[in-house]
Amino acid sequence: MSKIKCQCGHDNPFGTVLCERCGRPQTEEAKESKLVDMRYEGAARRSQTYKRSIIDKIWNFFSSVKIGISIIVAVLATAAIGTIFPQKMYVAASTEAEFAAYYERLYGLAGTIYYKLGFHDMYNSWWFITLVGMLGTSIIIASVDRVIPLYKSLKKQRTKRHPSFMKKQRIYGEGPSEDPEAALIKAEEKLKELRYNVKIENGALLAEKNRFSRWGPYVNHLGLIIFLFGILLRGIPGFYVDETMWIREGETRSIPGAEGYYLESKQFIMENYTKEEADEVFGDALERVGMIAKNYQTDVALYKTPEGGLPGSDEMDFVKDYSIIVNKPLKFDGYNVFQMDFRLDELKSMTFQLTEKATESSLGEFTVDLTNPEREYELDSGARVILSDYYPDYDGVKDGEPISKSPIPNNPAFIFKMVTQAKPEGEMSFVAIKQTLETEVNDYKVKFVSAETRDISGLTVRKDKTLYLLLLGGIIFMIGVSQGAYWNHRRIWIQKGSNGELLVAGHTNKNWFSLKKELDQVKDVANLPSYEDRQDKESILQDKEVDKV
Amino acid sequence: MAKADQKKTRLIIRTIVLLLLVSAVVYTIASKDKVRVLAVGDKAPDFELVDLEGNKQRLSDYKGEGVFLNFWGTWCGPCKKEMPYMENQHIAFEEKGVNILAVNIAESNLKVETFIEQYGLTFPIVIDKDKSVKEAYNIVPLPTTFLINKDGRIEKIITREMSEKEIISLMESIQP
Structure with missing residues (x-):
């Protein structure tokens, strides 16, 4: 039963519709029908063997075109659902509770269901990846199962066929x-x-x-498989990097995703068009909106740790200076660093004056660098101000202790000890923005004079070694499409x-x-x-x- | 006989192809979580930072001993809570070949010095000024603690606050 014997004496494999040798119909259906289904030359699909082992059963499952189409429909449907509400990565939240609250607040019950079902992180969910994996499996198995018998039967086709x-x-x-x-x-x-x-x-x-036209669909599938493989490679370290980094003017930071490389931000520049230079083009718009951006730029220096250098060590070799402008990324070693975002005017330093309360007379000024404050400031008059503690992002007092909720100087507060000739033991003062607290009434106070700010650049670090593979997949895909679409196999x-x-x-x-x-x-x-x-x-x-x- | 062989070959080929495809999917699912780039059993990346006394602290200097590597910030509440426990256990385990090394993420010397004084900490504390060690260890939440054994391999990664009891049992687990 595993072979079908034709009248001409040829043994055909199980599932054959038309005899491989003479072309006589082999199934009842083919014998009765007026026209014969020539789709795979009537050859047996390789999966249509006796259903023996579990492996064969799985193989048959994926070999089916019906199953393949169902998988495609499922992938399309889920991918579409993923676009209904914003995906997790576009939501400004970090904890699960915040995410849940976000979807509920904006989209009500639908949002809650969306979140609960995990649709807010659709494209990273295990079941979406599994679906795409099943699609790949189906493409490979269904193609292999059809192209091999088709190739064989076209290759060994006889000139003389049976009249039937x-x-x-x-x-x-x-x-x-x-x-x-x-x-x-x-x-x-x-x-x-x-x-x-x-x-x-x-x-x-x-x-x-034009027999080659018959290979079009399979070439097309090969392209798809290469494409999927390229996407798979993105998960392997070193192939794909997509990171963001925030860097303040004057800071040196290691570049995320690019180990051993450091970036120093020298300055961030934002320029707008002036009325004079762009009157002709933007005149009307400038009057309407008031401001049109001309340039966003971060001037940086790139450094690299020497061969065998360790993270954290201050040994760095200068590589180059560069001005990162929108669409003109800094390029090195396969990486691109793009200008993506900015924040203006974060506090950088604050200047204070020590004054005697009674006379309002100044004992001198001092400046506190908010990222790297000094312990002690000597004033011209000989008085000293000691910075006992510093809270960059002051957020009230908890358990009798001032709290800073982050290391970023959003709301700086200071505990100063003022040592003057009149009070050599020093007076303590807690100074925050628009607020001064004293444990006992002081003779002196620290008065805010001015503040300096700096800008922060938002940069994106990208590296994609799979790009050429994706391109190759795309090209092969298109070759397959045109091969099958613009040529016909005629006999x-x-x-x-x-x-x-x-x-x-x-x-x-x-x-x-x-x-x-x-x-x-x-x-x-x-x-x-x-x-x-x-x-x-x-x-x-x-x-x-x-x-x- | 040849037919039976053919069938066997076919079964083997199909099994291999299916296994390859399944492992590709499993790998993709497993690797989507970028935070887990460093995993238990991996070699802990070496680094070199200067502590507040000016001594160079290299992770590889502690080879042969266990290292309790703690990432922290002065502004982080849970970090503050576990510091006194760490100090107690630093004293208890110093002679037993388990060292505590605390890495502050890019804060000022003043902040860290004040903190050390306030809590009376005696174990080495280094500041990761350019965040490169943070990058190498993929630190997201603070506190994060890596337990590194005498061979320099990661035994455990804890991404939350620990009780004193927990700290003791963790330190025992990397005692050489």
Whole structure:
């Protein structure tokens, strides 16, 4: 039962529709139908063996086109659902509770359900990745299962087919011929002129052109697989980096995702168009909105740790200076650093004055660097101010202790100890913005004078080694599409019947009109019997009308 | 006989292809979480930072001993809470070959000095000024603690506050 024996004596594998050797129909369905399904040349799909092991069953599952299409539909549907509300990465929240609150606040019950089902992180969810993986599996297995038998049967196809194969082709005609041998030779000549590959054997002729068009879908699938593989590679360290970094003017920071590289921000520049320079182009717009950005730029210096250098060590080699402008990234070692964002005017330093409360007289000024404050400030008058403690992001007092909620100087507060000639033991004062607290009434106070700010650049660090692979996948995909779409695999069979008549049959995978046009030319030259297209009712009718006339 | 062989080959090929595809999917799912780039069993990346006394602290200097590597900030509440416990256990474990090394993320010397004084800390504390060590260890929440054994491999990663009991058992786990 595992082999199907044809009348011609050939053993065909299980699942064969048309005999590999002579083309006789092998299944009941094929025997009964008027036309034969030529899709895979009637060859057995490789998966259609006896269902034996679990592996074979899984293989069969993925080999099915129905399953493949269901998977595609599922991927499309889930991918579409993922676009209904913003994905997690575009939401300004960090804890799960914050995410839940965000979706509930903005989208109500639908948002809560969306969040609970995990749709807010759709493209990273294990089941979405599994679906895409199943799609890849289906593409590979379904293709392999079809392309190999198809290739084999096209490769070993016979010139002479059994009349029953011919009769079941969509294009078929038979009729008496005065000189079949001469007809075959004339047909051969004409077909060659039409650029067919022609073979004649035992009074049978097979003309074939553009067989490679049949490989189009498989080339296309190969492109898809390469594309998916490229995306898979992104998960491997070193292939794909997409990080953001915030860097303040004057800071040196290690570049996330690019180990051993450091960036120093020298300055951030933001320029707007002035009325004078852009009146002609932006005049109206400038009047309307007041400001049009001309340039966002971060001037940086790139450093690299020497060979074998360790993170944290201050040994760094200068690589280059560069001005990162929008769309002009800093490039090094496969990385691109883009200007993406900015924040203006973060506090950098504050200048204070020590004054005597009674007389309002100044004992001198001092400046506190908010990222790297000093312990002690000597004033011109000989007085000293000691910075006992410092809270960059002051957020009230908890358990009797001032709290800083972050290391960023958003709301700086200081505990100063003022040592003056009059009070050599020093007076303590807590100074925050618009607030001064004293444990006992002091004679002196620290008065805010001015503040300096600096800008922060938001940069994106990118590296994508898979880009060329994705491009290659895309190109192969398109080659496959055009291969299958713009060329057609055409075949024409002509053979002598047992009573000296001629049988003509034709097949193409698409564009039957052109096949018929070519066949008509051959018919006229070689006096072939007229044929009919048995799927095109109109042409049958026309032929009949012509007969009547 | 040849047919049976063919079937066997087919089964083997199909199994291999399916296994490859499954492992590709599993790998993709596993690697999507970038935070977990450093995992238990990995070699702890070496670094070199200067402590507040001016001594160079290299992780590799502690080879042969266990290292309790704690990342912290003065502004982080849970970090403050576990510091006194760490100080107690530093004293208890110093002679047993387990060292505490605390890495502050890019704060000022003044802040860190004040903190050390306030809490009376005696174990080495270094400041990661350019955040490169933070980058190498993929630190996201503070506090994060890496338990590194005598071979320089990561035994455990804790990304939350610890009780004193926990600290003791963790330090015992990396005692050489």
